[in-house]
Amino acid sequence: MTTHIPAIEEFQMTRIDRTGIAGRPALRGAFTALVTPFTADGVLDEPALRQLVRWQVLAGIDGLVPCGTTGEAPTLSAAERERVIALTVETVGERPSRSRVTIVAGTGTNHTATTIGATRRAAELGADAALVVTPYYNRPDQRMLETHFRAVADEGDLPIVVYNVPSRTGANVEADTFLRLAEHPRVIGVKEASGNLEQIARICRERPRDVAVLAGDDAWTLPILAMGGDGVVSVASNEIPGEMVSLCAAARAGDWDAARRQHERWLPLFLANFRGGPNPVPAKAALALMGLLDSDAVRLPLLPLDAGPRAALAGLLRELGLVEGGGGRMATATVTAPTGAAATGTAPTGGARTAIRSGRVTTARGGVA
DSSP: OOOOOOOHHHHTSSOOOOTTOOOOOOOOEEEEEOOOOBOTTSOBOHHHHHHHHHHHHHTTOSEEETTSTTTTGGGSOHHHHHHHHHHHHHHHTTSGGGGGOEEEEEOOOSSHHHHHHHHHHHHHHTOSEEEEEOOOSSOOOHHHHHHHHHHHHHHSSSOEEEEEOHHHHSOOOOHHHHHHHTTSTTEEEEEEOSOOHHHHHHHHHHSOTTSEEEESSGGGHHHHHHTTOOEEEESGGGTOHHHHHHHHHHHHTTOHHHHHHHHHHHHHHHHHTTSSSSTTHHHHHHHHHTTSOSOOOOOTTOOOOOHHHHHHHHHHHHHTTSSOTTSOOOOEEEEEOTTSOEEEEEOOOSTTOOEEETTEEEOTTSOBO
16 A cells, blocks of 8 residues: 655645544653563563553553653564554553553654554554654655654554654754644644753744643753643653652642752752663663663663663662662562452662552552552
């Protein structure tokens, strides 16, 4: 089948009516950019992925993003990407909280037809929306970018979140371009990782109110929320899901002192997740040190964290109360799946961590998931 990719002129003839549009999930709060667990020999670790997803749901996370940059999507085969999305959907669906956990599957590539196909497949697997990265390497201009994203929105069968990360792709989705895209009924948000404050401020001010602006960098969460943004696609919420939810919730409630306290407390972790190696190398090392992963294996061309940065990371995790003072693994608890089958998981202890006890979690907001 040949995919029709319309010329940009076709989109400029009429203004799209946004009223009465179904299937537009509201994107608010903390969305975890899930790591993809591998065994020590590099095989997709399905039990570990299920356990991570269960823990995220129990911790009260607002949404999950499988197969993004943090999930090492470029090194996954098409079949593995589909399996990761399917496992995430299935595991989230185990609990009644499924209705409040949005799944935004990474489907973007640098080939429009391939991206459309991957987005359609994510829809079939049960994802709520797709995260579509700016095409990389071929470096399209603004006219080409707009045509690409409109084609995916038109033909991909899912609402899309535009992922703007020029440092990785070599192309920036400028504010004017995104604001035109935001009029499309299936463009529901942008993950903004450009680091361009003026650009992000314009988008926050001028986008339609039902189009979300999500920080693409944990350290930018508080500033973007302060400009009227809606949340974050977070690396740190792999490690501290409840705390990232709490930061976003405090900002939405207008409690800026509480939001700032959370930001200041966890800023060292936000920065450490990008020291000693590219994402997700430090984050996987942290999860292994915390006992949330058995292995911090990554796929080539990435390599695990070196000994020096690993020691520094371990020291920081101890300071933050994320690992035991003696440097040991976190305590282990039993998380019971609704099917009645018990799965052995890891329960963080100490500090502001979320505690898992007998299948129940007290979240950072004080509720019980």
